[in-house]
Amino acid sequence: MNLNVNEIFYSLQGEGGRSGQPSIFIRLAKCNLTCSFCDTDFERGVKMTTDEVLREIEQYSCKWIIWTGGEPTLQLNDAVVALFKEKGYLQAIETNGTRRVPEGIDYITCSPKQQFEKVRELIPEVDELRFPIQKGDPLPDVTILPKAKHHFLSPIFDNHNIIQENIDYCVSLVKENPLWALSLQIHKLIGIR
Numbered sequence: 001m002n003l004n005v006n007e008i009f010y011s012l013q014g015e016g017g018r019s020g021q022p023s024i025f026i027r028l029a030k031c032n033l034t035c036s037f038c039d040t041d042f043e044r045g046v047k048m049t050t051d052e053v054l055r056e057i058e059q060y061s062c063k064w065i066i067w068t069g070g071e072p073t074l075q076l077n078d079a080v081v082a083l084f085k086e087k088g089y090l091q092a093i094e095t096n097g098t099r100r101v102p103e104g105i106d107y108i109t110c111s112p113k114q115q116f117e118k119v120r121e122l123i124p125e126v127d128e129l130r131f132p133i134q135k136g137d138p139l140p141d142v143t144i145l146p147k148a149k150h151h152f153l154s155p156i157f158d159n160h161n162i163i164q165e166n167i168d169y170c171v172s173l174v175k176e177n178p179l180w181a182l183s184l185q186i187h188k189l190i191g192i193r
């Protein structure tokens with residue numbers, strides 16, 4: 001099986017409910033959306049077999065993978081997830097919610113950008129909803145979103161620079177709406193990948 005891989009690196013999950021946990025990031029190339037605020041260059045990719053990916057990541061003692069991108073659901077399928085599970089990996093995914101998530105993923109973060117009703121049809125339950133928010137954005141309506149264990153608002157950064165008004169806005173939103181919690185991109189704050 002082949003994957004079009006943008007980059008593989010070992011770091012700490014910087015966002016959301018697994019923040020701080022060591023994780024192997026496998027960033028798959030290409031996306032089906034073009035979010036104006038996107039902080040990632042995901043276009044370039046190299047073709048790797050799943051065996052090559054497994055060989056590349058065995059240098060790390062960590063057993064958690066984060067599939068991200070780009071949009072990882074464009075490439076991941078049940079067979080790929082089953083293979084990495086068989087090799088002993090626990091798998092998280094970061095997805096924009098436009099496509100089905102393969103069976104067997106251990107932790108789903110969904111960060112919907114559009115058509116929330118459709119997201120719920122495709123992925124009825126997620127571990128985490130995480131919304132990138134800039135000042136003035138409405139609070140997402142949980143009644144039309146997938147059921148989630150955790151709800152995060154993530155202030156939009158300008159690449160690696162904080163935008164204080166987005167942070168202040170998210171802080172006031174979560175104080176007024178305590179279902180939600182603040183997620184900060186800690187990897188950017190502490191200067192790691």
Ligand SMILES: C[S@@+](CC[C@H](N)C(=O)[O-])C[C@H]1O[C@@H](n2cnc3c(N)ncnc32)[C@H](O)[C@@H]1O
Nearest residue numbers: 037038039040069070094095096111132156157
């Ligand atoms: C680069 S995306 C890749 C995964 C998937 N395409 C998605 O959007 O969920 C990973 C996460 O970064 C968030 N993100 C992208 N650009 C951001 C920015 N400038 N500030 C804060 N979060 C951002 C996305 O909303 C998503 O939660």
Ligand SMILES: Nc1nc2[nH]cc(C(=O)O)c2c(=O)[nH]1
Nearest residue numbers: 011012013014068094187193
């Ligand atoms: N440290 C770190 N944590 C992350 N969590 C989600 C990321 C992503 O780009 O999907 C990301 C990332 O790029 N770096």
Ligand code: SF4
Nearest residue numbers: 031033035038070096
């Ligand atoms: S869906 Fe994700 S990767 Fe794609 S453009 Fe939007 S934030 Fe970037």
Ligand SMILES: [Mg+2]
Nearest residue numbers: 039040068193
């Ligand atoms: Mg990132």
